[in-house]
C-alpha cells in the first residue's frame with residue numbers, strides 16, 4: 597500500500613483528479629499484477645481501479661493488492677469499458693503517462709471524454725521507483741548474486757570454436773537453474789571485432805583465440821533486475837586491447853570509489869569519462885556511464901552528461917559501466933550494479949574484474 601499511497605499523494609499534489617497508468621511495469625510495481633494487458637486508474641483519493649481481460653481473471657485474484665478489479669467482457673475492449681462505466685464522469689483533470697501510451701488510446705480518450713482536460717505526465721512513477729526500499733534492494737542484490745553465479749558457470753564454455761549464441765544459451769539456461777525468473781534482456785555476447793558493438797546481440801560467430809568476449813546479461817528476481825558486464829580474453833590478446841582493458845578497469849573502479857549520495861549523476865559520469873579521455877579514448881566511449889536499475893533494466897537516473905538534473909540519493913541503484921570500443925578491432929566494457937549510500941556505495945555484483953585470460 598505504501599507505494600500506492602505515495603503515488604496518490606503525488607497525484608493530488610500535481611492537481612490531477614486521477615492518473616491513468618498504462619505502463620505494465622508500473623502497474624506491477626503498484627499493485628503486483630504481472631500479466632500482459634491492463635490499465636490502472638489511480639485517483640487522487642479513493643480506491644484505484646484496475647482493468648484487464650478474461651485471461652487474467654484468476655491470476656488477478658492472487659496477485660492484485662490495493663485496487664478494485666474489473667474484468668472486461670469478451671466482446672469489449674478496456675477503453676469501451678471505461679466509457680460504459682462512465683469512469684471519468686466526475687473528472688476535470690486526468691493525467692496520463694506521456695511516454696507510455698499508444699496514440700490509439702490517447703485519441704480514444706480525447707474523443708470520448710471531451711469534457712476532461714488530458715494532462716501529459718512525465719516521470720511520475722519513474723521518480724517513485726527510483727528510490728528503493730531495503731526489501732527492493734534485497735531483491736536486486738539476489739538478482740546480482742544469481743548473475744555472479746551464472747558468470748562462473750559459463751566461463752568454462754567460452755573457448756575457441758564455440759559460437760556466441762551457444763554461450764548466450766548457456767547463460768539463459770544457467771540463469772533459470774540458479775534461481776532467476778528470467779533473463780533481464782536479450783543477452784549480449786560479442787567477441788572479436790563484434791566486441792566493439794556496445795549492444796552486440798549474440799550471433800553465430802565462433803569464438804577465436806586472441807579475442808576479447810564481452811558478456812552483458814542480467815536476471816529478474818521478485819520482479820527486480822540485475823545487469824552486469826564482464827569482458828574476458830581468449831588466449832593472448834593484442835597489446836592495444838590489453839591497454840584499453842586496463843583503462844576501462846581503472847575508470848570503472850574510480851567511479852565506484854568516488855560515488856556517493858549528494859553527487860550529481862553527471863559528476864559520476866565525468867569521473868569515468870574524464871579518466872578515459874585523459875588516456876586518449878574519450879571519443880571511443882560513446883554511451884553513458886550508467887543508468888538506474890530496478891523494476892526495469894533502464895530507469896532513472898541517467899548517469900550521463902545529460903544527467904545533471906539528477907542528484908544521487910541514498911537507496912538509488914545504478915549501474916557503472918564505462919567502455920571503450922575500437923571499430924573493426926574490439927571493445928571492452930565492465931559493468932557493476934551499486935546501491936548509493938550516504939557515504940560511498942554498496943557493490944552488488946562481485947565477480948572478479950582483473951583481466952581473465954581463458
Ligand SMILES: [Mn+2]
Nearest residue numbers: 823915917931
Ligand atoms: Mn546496463
